[in-house]
Amino acid sequence: MKICIIGAGIGGLATAAHLAKKHEVEIYERENLLGGRALSCKIENYEKLLRKFEMMIVSATPSIGEVASEYKLDLGFHLIGGGKRGACVKLLKELGIELEFIGSKLGLIGEEVSYPILSSSDKLKMLPRIMQLLFTRKSKIEEMKKISMEEMIEKYGRGKLKLVLELFPRLITTVNDLGKISAGETFFAQRELMGGDPVIYPKNGLNEIAVSLAKYIEKNGGKIKLGTEVKEIIIEEGVAKGIKIGKGIKAGEEKEYDVVISTLPVQNIFTIANKKHFPEDWAEYIKNLKPTGSLVAYHALREAKKELDGKSFVFIERNAGFEGNDVVGMIDFKMNAPKGKQLIQSYAICTPEEAKNKAKMEELAKIIEKHLEKLIPSYKMEWYIYSSIWHLDGVAKTIDNEKPDVTTPIKNLYIAGDCVNSKGVGMNCAADSARLIVNNLKI
Numbered sequence: 149m150k151i152c153i154i155g156a157g158i159g160g161l162a163t164a165a166h167l168a169k170k171h172e173v174e175i176y177e178r179e180n181l182l183g184g185r186a187l188s189c190k191i192e193n194y195e196k197l198l199r200k201f202e203m204m205i206v207s208a209t210p211s212i213g214e215v216a217s218e219y220k221l222d223l224g225f226h227l228i229g230g231g232k233r234g235a236c237v238k239l240l241k242e243l244g245i246e247l248e249f250i251g252s253k254l255g256l257i258g259e260e261v262s263y264p265i266l267s268s269s270d271k272l273k274m275l276p277r278i279m280q281l282l283f284t285r286k287s288k289i290e291e292m293k294k295i296s297m298e299e300m301i302e303k304y305g306r307g308k309l310k311l312v313l314e315l316f317p318r319l320i321t322t323v324n325d326l327g328k329i330s331a332g333e334t335f336f337a338q339r340e341l342m343g344g345d346p347v348i349y350p351k352n353g354l355n356e357i358a359v360s361l362a363k364y365i366e367k368n369g370g371k372i373k374l375g376t377e378v379k380e381i382i383i384e385e386g387v388a389k390g391i392k393i394g395k396g397i398k399a400g401e402e403k404e405y406d407v408v409i410s411t412l413p414v415q416n417i418f419t420i421a422n423k424k425h426f427p428e429d430w431a432e433y434i435k436n437l438k439p440t441g442s443l444v445a446y447h448a449l450r451e452a453k454k455e456l457d458g459k460s461f462v463f464i465e466r467n468a469g470f471e472g473n474d475v476v477g478m479i480d481f482k483m484n485a486p487k488g489k490q491l492i493q494s495y496a497i498c499t500p501e502e503a504k505n506k507a508k509m510e511e512l513a514k515i516i517e518k519h520l521e522k523l524i525p526s527y528k529m530e531w532y533i534y535s536s537i538w539h540l541d542g543v544a545k546t547i548d549n550e551k552p553d554v555t556t557p558i559k560n561l562y563i564a565g566d567c568v569n570s571k572g573v574g575m576n577c578a579a580d581s582a583r584l585i586v587n588n589l590k591i
């Protein structure tokens with residue numbers, strides 16, 4: 149089959165990697181870079197690129213133009229959940245791609261800093277209750293999908309277990325509001341991913357994942373057309389027939405395909421596929437799906453803190469005045485940096501609406517700074533950047549927001565990436581969507 153994939157993010161590349169050996173696969177990517185929201189870019193390109201990914205700069209000191217050009221920034225941060233059992237690593241392994249990852253446990257910035265969060269005796273105390281929750285029968289887990297984490301915490305949350313139940317579901321979903329997080333979904337995710345480090349990062353930078361997938365695709369005959377935007381998906385009588393190229397060297401050209409797979413944030417699909425071809429209720433459902441948001445930050449330390457290298461820490465700010473009442477965030481010391489330097493990646497969860505509100509984001513930046521200060525008292529920065537994003541994960545995994553299937557009402561048109569109902573969050577969700585596509589194409 150001739151298969152067209154729109155987008156060379158993790159979702160598009162993972163799908164192409166699965167299909168390239170047996171089919172004629174062509175990927176169209178609007179940008180001149182691989183990786184989509186999981187790309188690494190030179191600092192001088194950061195501002196221009198982030199506008200394309202539904203992000204804005206909240207503050208930067210000194211201005212980005214003044215930061216030494218040797219720094220590269222990752223858009224996506226790190227893989228969350230499951231470590232080596234997560235979909236991205238599993239896929240790379242299946243394809244025989246060897247990448248080295250830095251993994252760590254999580255520390256907590258509370259009254260005091262504890263690393264890791266749970267001591268062995270904490271774990272032993274909690275184990276019976278956790279095991280009971282994690283090994284509940286599948287049918288019971290299905291029932292639990294309608295129950296919120298808030299209800300679950302009221303029922304089971306005592307002592308350290310309460311803290312764990314308040315933290316992890318938020319980190320897994322990038323949603324602060326425990327009333328919207330499904331308990332079943334959370335326990336299912338945890339059960340699938342038990343063991344392994346909760347946070348991992350490719351040793352030579354996030355872009356390694358996209359670059360290695362692209363190499364594999366090209367080695368197996370697939371083609372990747374960078375800097376080539378798709379303007380339109382051609383649909384005739386309910387069937388996807390091909391695409392029309394927008395910007396790029398072949399602008400205006402029409403190409404026929406047997407299958408078209410879009411990995412655009414699904415809410416944006418009607419920018420390239422005429423809505424009139426879709427049933428009204430499906431179009432309405434897709435348009436209204438809610439993504440997730442965050443404030444993200446990079447801090448370049450004047451003096452590297454070697455003892456923190458490779459570690460990750462979480463915090464929970466109570467009664468913070470954001471949806472969900474408490475705000476959860478992470479401060480991570482894994483990111484690739486120029487030799488002898490240290491770059492800290494942090495984020496704090498918020499809603500997409502909050503992420504668009506600069507004043508709210510400035511409040512959130514103070515919360516990150518407060519926790520950074522607890523972790524490294526009197527730290528001195530060479531530079532820092534705060535940006536906010538209102539489309540971090542394609543579709544939030546919440547009770548009121550059911551993620552769509554990879555199939556669409558249009559024959560031969562599929563959707564992949566972090567928007568669909570695959571396993572995991574963010575990059576893992578995008579990588580796992582490839583598995584669903586392959587199952588659906590039955591090839």
Ligand SMILES: Cc1cc2nc3c(=O)[nH]c(=O)nc-3n(C[C@H](O)[C@H](O)[C@H](O)COP(=O)(O)OP(=O)(O)OC[C@H]3O[C@@H](n4cnc5c(N)ncnc54)[C@H](O)[C@@H]3O)c2cc1C
Nearest residue numbers: 155157158159178184185224225226378565566574575578
């Ligand atoms: C700042 C930030 C921090 C994040 N942190 C994490 C994290 O810590 N952990 C995690 O798992 N996830 C994180 N994420 C989310 C993660 O990056 C995404 O979930 C994942 O990369 C999505 O992959 P995708 O392939 O579904 O979509 P995308 O990466 O968005 O890929 C879609 C691609 O389509 C291209 N495109 C769009 N329109 C067209 C067109 N018309 N023609 C051709 N190409 C087009 C885009 O340029 C893009 O490359 C973060 C994201 C950001 C931005």
